[in-house]
Amino acid sequence: MIEPMATPSRADSALRWVLALLSIVLTGAGSLAGAAPALAATSTYAYDTAAYTYDAPALLSSPDTAATNARGSPERPGAISWGRSASVRDDGDAAETAGEAGAAGETVFSGHGAFVEGSGKVTLPEGTSISTYAPHNSYITDAVGNQIELGNPPMPTRVFGPGETMPNYTLYPPGDLNIAGNPVTVGRATPLSELLKPNIGMCHWAACTEVIPGS
Numbered sequence: 001m002i003e004p005m006a007t008p009s010r011a012d013s014a015l016r017w018v019l020a021l022l023s024i025v026l027t028g029a030g031s032l033a034g035a036a037p038a039l040a041a042t043s044t045y046a047y048d049t050a051a052y053t054y055d056a057p058a059l060l061s062s063p064d065t066a067a068t069n070a071r072g073s074p075e076r077p078g079a080i081s082w083g084r085s086a087s088v089r090d091d092g093d094a095a096e097t098a099g100e101a102g103a104a105g106e107t108v109f110s111g112h113g114a115f116v117e118g119s120g121k122v123t124l125p126e127g128t129s130i131s132t133y134a135p136h137n138s139y140i141t142d143a144v145g146n147q148i149e150l151g152n153p154p155m156p157t158r159v160f161g162p163g164e165t166m167p168n169y170t171l172y173p174p175g176d177l178n179i180a181g182n183p184v185t186v187g188r189a190t191p192l193s194e195l196l197k198p199n200i201g202m203c204h205w206a207a208c209t210e211v212i213p214g215s
Helices: 010-040 142-149
Strands: 107-110 112-116 121-123 128-132 158-160 165-167 170-172 201-206
Touching: 107 142, 142 201, 158 165
Parallel strands: 107 201, 128 201
Antiparallel strands: 112 170, 121 165, 128 158
């Protein structure tokens, strides 16, 4: 007598399905484990960012360390011919040009500049003030001079108001300076006491303040 073939139960089918799924999972896990060393061996890239140093030029210099781009005296060691300091040239009338520059038409005195020993002080007249942009016996760069002339000056070193006294600086002809805008310039050495007038408002000294020997 032939015995009938046993019919698989639902439980047996489910068990086979689970075992097959487990086999697939284990196979995939093995593949990933084998790839791990390869991933670990991947080269590491080092990104070396260059360090940049921004050396901003000093706007002010002492007489002993005058920058080569300063408006210092052409006759001082290390200063160049377009420095905004003392010049011995005296080649014309006192008022070469008498323009206005600066913010809202404020007056700017531009050129070489210096304090000649023995020049004394000047008292600012009524209604007149003046800003300087270098400590006494120092320099400004030509670039700073242009900022002042074009009405965008840096923070002043000192502001002198009506009735105050200040060094009686001398303004010299600009020579080969890079003058911008329409400032007041001179054709001969002119002391500040001759340039300042009553009620001309805010003025700006776009020149150096170095001390030079008197004649």
